Amino acid sequence: MSDRLSVRKTYKLYVGGKFPRSESGRSYEVTDAKGGFLANAALASRKDARDAVQAARKALPEWSAATAYNRGQVLYRVAELLEGRRGQFVAEVAAGEGLTTRKAEAAVDAATDRWVWYAGWADKIMQVQGSANPVAGPYFDFSIPEPTGVVAVLAPQGSSLLGLVSVVAPVIVAGNTCVVLASERAPLPAVTLSEVLATSDLPGGVVNLLTGRVAEVAPWLASHMDVNAIDLVGAGSDQAIDLEVAAADNLKRVLRPTDEDWASEPGLHRMLAFLETKTVWHPIGV
Amino acid sequence: MTTTAPLQVERISEVTASDASLRGFLHGLPGVDQVGAEARVATMSSRSIKTTAKQWAIDLAISMIDLTTLEGQDTPGKVRALCAKAMRPDPSDPSVPRVAAICVYSDLVAVAAHELRGSGVKVASVATAFPSGRASMAVKLQDTRDAVAAGADEIDMVIDRGAFLSGRYLEVYDEILAVKEACGHAHLKVILETGELGTYDNVRRASWLAMLAGGDFIKTSTGKVSPAATLPVTMIMLEAVRDFRDSTGRQIGVKPAGGIRSSKDAIKHLVVVNETAGDDWLDPDWFRLGASSLLNDLLMQRTKIATGRYSGPDYFTLD
Numbered sequence: 001m002s003d004r005l006s007v008r009k010t011y012k013l014y015v016g017g018k019f020p021r022s023e024s025g026r027s028y029e030v031t032d033a034k035g036g037f038l039a040n041a042a043l044a045s046r047k048d049a050r051d052a053v054q055a056a057r058k059a060l061p062e063w064s065a066a067t068a069y070n071r072g073q074v075l076y077r078v079a080e081l082l083e084g085r086r087g088q089f090v091a092e093v094a095a096g097e098g099l100t101t102r103k104a105e106a107a108v109d110a111a112t113d114r115w116v117w118y119a120g121w122a123d124k125i126m127q128v129q130g131s132a133n134p135v136a137g138p139y140f141d142f143s144i145p146e147p148t149g150v151v152a153v154l155a156p157q158g159s160s161l162l163g164l165v166s167v168v169a170p171v172i173v174a175g176n177t178c179v180v181l182a183s184e185r186a187p188l189p190a191v192t193l194s195e196v197l198a199t200s201d202l203p204g205g206v207v208n209l210l211t212g213r214v215a216e217v218a219p220w221l222a223s224h225m226d227v228n229a230i231d232l233v234g235a236g237s238d239q240a241i242d243l244e245v246a247a248a249d250n251l252k253r254v255l256r257p258t259d260e261d262w263a264s265e266p267g268l269h270r271m272l273a274f275l276e277t278k279t280v281w282h283p284i285g286v
Numbered sequence: 287m288t289t290t291a292p293l294q295v296e297r298i299s300e301v302t303a304s305d306a307s308l309r310g311f312l313h314g315l316p317g318v319d320q321v322g323a324e325a326r327v328a329t330m331s332s333r334s335i336k337t338t339a340k341q342w343a344i345d346l347a348i349s350m351i352d353l354t355t356l357e358g359q360d361t362p363g364k365v366r367a368l369c370a371k372a373m374r375p376d377p378s379d380p381s382v383p384r385v386a387a388i389c390v391y392s393d394l395v396a397v398a399a400h401e402l403r404g405s406g407v408k409v410a411s412v413a414t415a416f417p418s419g420r421a422s423m424a425v426k427l428q429d430t431r432d433a434v435a436a437g438a439d440e441i442d443m444v445i446d447r448g449a450f451l452s453g454r455y456l457e458v459y460d461e462i463l464a465v466k467e468a469c470g471h472a473h474l475k476v477i478l479e480t481g482e483l484g485t486y487d488n489v490r491r492a493s494w495l496a497m498l499a500g501g502d503f504i505k506t507s508t509g510k511v512s513p514a515a516t517l518p519v520t521m522i523m524l525e526a527v528r529d530f531r532d533s534t535g536r537q538i539g540v541k542p543a544g545g546i547r548s549s550k551d552a553i554k555h556l557v558v559v560n561e562t563a564g565d566d567w568l569d570p571d572w573f574r575l576g577a578s579s580l581l582n583d584l585l586m587q588r589t590k591i592a593t594g595r596y597s598g599p600d601y602f603t604l605d
Contacts, residue, residue: 050596057598226598249595 010040011187013048013211014194016055017204022212023047030188033098041187044212046220049179052208053226056150056177059205064147064175072122075173078200079115086112088192093161096186110263111165117266118169125174125271133279140282145275147175148253149228152221154214154235159262160186164193166262167231170270172206179208179221181234187211214239222246229253229274233260298534302498305456312455312494318486318522327517330561331554340553341591345383346568347552348375348584352410352541352576354389355605356417356509362397365390368605369401376585376602379592385581386570387440391416392433399437410440410475414465417479417508419444423461430468440473441465444508445492447482455495462499475503475541480519481511489519493526503539509576514544517558524562540567543576549587552580578605 010027012019024045030038042048063071082089086108094104126145133141151171156163160183171178182190194209210217214235222230223246230247232240232255240257247254255273301311335343353372355364369388376382387408388398395411402409411433415421421429430441443465449457466474476496480489496504504523507514520542527538540563546552552575559567567573582602589597 053596220596223595224598225596225601246595250598 008037008039011042011191011211013042013044013052014191014198014207014209015048015052015205016058016208017198019194019198020048020051023051028212030096030186032095038092038095039188041191041211044181044210044217046217048210048212049217049220050224052179052210053150053152053221053224055205055208056179057226059177059203060147060149062203063172063177063206066175068123068126071173071175072119074201075115075119075122075169078196078202079112079119081196081200082112082115082193085192085196089161089189092188092192093186096160096183096188097158107159107162107263111162114162114165114266115169118173118271121268121271122173125268125275128268129272129275129277135281138284140284141279142282143277143279145174145272146278148274148276149176150226151176151178151274152218152224152227152230153178153180154218154221154230154232155180155182155190156234156260156262157183157185157214159183161189161193162262163233163260164190166260166266167233167270168193168207170266171231171274172202174271174275176229176274177206177208179210179227181214181217181221182209182211183234184212184214218243219246222252223249225250227252229255231255231270231273232257298498302456302459305454308455308459308495309453312491315487315490315494318490320486320518323486323518323521327521327554327558330521330557331517333554333557335553335557341588343553343556344549344584344588344591347549347556347575348581348588349383349386350570350573350575351385351581351584352387352389352543352574353385353581354509354543354576354578356389356391356412360391360394362394364605365394365397366401367603369398369407371581371603371605372407373402373405375581376588379588382585382588386574389442389576392429392436392438395433395436395438408439409437410442411436411438412442412444412477412508414443414461416442416444416477417510419446419479420448423464426461427464427468430465434468434470434472438472440475440503441469442475442477442505444477444479445496447479450483450488450492450495455491459495459499462496462501466500473502474500475505475539476501477505477508477543478523479508479511480506480515481513486518486522489522490526493523494530497526497530497536497538501538503541503574505541505543505574505576507542507544507576509544512545515542515546515576517554520555521558521562524559524567527567528563537566537572539572539574541574541576543574546575546577547579547583549580549583552577552584 022042026043027040028043089108130144135141222243372385387410389410392411398409413430414426478492586597
């Protein structure tokens with residue numbers, strides 16, 4: 001039956017656990033690597049970015065106060081759903097990045113594994129990064145890593161799923177909430193990831209996903225006074241400097257863009273970039 | 287569009303002479319077209335207010351706020367902090383106008399009056415067994431007198447919704463009349479608690495009842511019942527004050543309260559005021575916004591316009 005009309009999709013944003021249209025009413029065409037039409041994606045405006053930051057801020061107290069064990073379980077559950085959508089992700093990654101099916105399968109599997117890997121860190125990062133410190137006084141002195149707060153993430157442009165997972169998972173596993181701007185050219189895996197997150201146990205607002213232009217939205221996220229940190233990996237090197245300058249106004253933590261090989265072992269640095277160490281001096285014997 | 291026949295001043299005493307005549311008058315008011323009212327506010331709230339108009343609207347909205355704290359946990363310290371904020375909403379920016387009034391429970395009026403002396407910010411006090419209005423007449427009147435004696439410039443009274451809903455209009459009328467007398471020089475705002483009135487027709491009737499009885503302001507809600515101030519309700523009350531002025535020549539103020547949290551909501555209300563009652567009401571003497579968290583959002587929007595970047599709640603006081 002080849003005479004069936006395919007359903008053409010116009011995707012929406014993912015903000016605060018809901019799927020709103022862009023406040024601007026705009027959308028843009030997403031094409032495959034050869035220029036063929038794939039779907040329409042919402043073209044986020046600065047007000048969508050503002051709403052997303054508000055949603056992330058609202059979700060922060062609950063998510064950062066959840067036990068590490070609970071956060072881990074929620075993230076494992078997300079991995080289960082990622083696995084369940086494998087076929088869809090493979091098709092979208094293959095079309096968007098112009099990969100063969102085999103290579104796309106490898107990327108999707110790596111992304112799921114990456115999510116599981118980060119989920120495992122939820123209840124371990126504190127032991128590894130925290131410490132009890134020897135001090136010369138009647139104090140019990142310890143240092144613990146705490147989430148930074150609301151993190152803006154400019155997702156990698158090239159690796160639309162593996163790269164995305166590799167930057168989002170480390171942010172939320174530690175208890176931060178985030179506003180993610182998906183890959184401009186290949187946003188569909190990100191849209192599908194938002195559908196996965198919406199049907200998982202992840203509280204609404206922990207991950208907010210925008211699709212649109214980096215040049216339009218990123219400056220508003222970088223200068224936003226209620227964003228505590230920004231990951232610039234998806235910004236071009238020419239944009240990154242301006243964004244870093246804008247981010248300085250409220251002393252955001254900035255993770256500068258580097259050439260990453262998303263397929264290699266990630267290490268801890270992305271998690272540590274969005275953790276702040278709190279040291280407590282607790283008097284003994286009073 | 288006038289919704290009522292002109293009401294001559296000499297007819298007021300006729301209308302309010304007995305329960306039957308009052309009921310006849312209130313039930314003779316034209317019914318509210320619910321679908322039409324909601325569609326009309328929906329059109330008005332899609333107005334785009336930008337740049338200089340927005341700046342103007344934000345400052346006007348700030349100057350119309352009745353900065354409110356009505357919690358069991360209120361302390362003199364909290365009221366003092368709120369008074370400081372009322373006089374100087376953004377300590378880093380002296381160009382921000384002060385708010386219209388502080389609204390507190392009657393036992394904290396003295397604290398607020400002391401803090402605000404000479405500042406031009408009024409002290410409003412809720413009274414008459416707020417928020418339920420369920421107490422004896424003597425208690426309600428004493429509550430009002432206490433607040434006025436402690437220095438309140440404005441009294442926010444609640445009507446007896448039980449009496450209103452069971453059709454004992456004259457009882458409600460007499461009560462407002464008595465409280466108005468107890469107020470002396472203080473302005474009287476009459477809270478209709480529209481969330482409990484059920485229909486828009488009742489909102490219109492209660493508005494007229496409160497105006498006939500001599501209220502200086504009609505106010506939507508206590509803020510303790512949901513839904514509180516909604517745009518259609520505010521519009522209906524604005525129609526009522528407009529028609530009342532047309533009939534009697536006396537201008538009454540309107541105060542939506544509760545549930546107005548964002549600048550966008552506040553600006554929508556201002557649009558409705560301008561389009562329904564007219565710009566005579568675009569003044570803190572005639573239109574107020576009962577709110578607490580709204581002020582911070584207005585300040586954030588103001589900062590956004592001034593600096594070109596979005597601000598955050600970290601940079602404003604918590605209250």
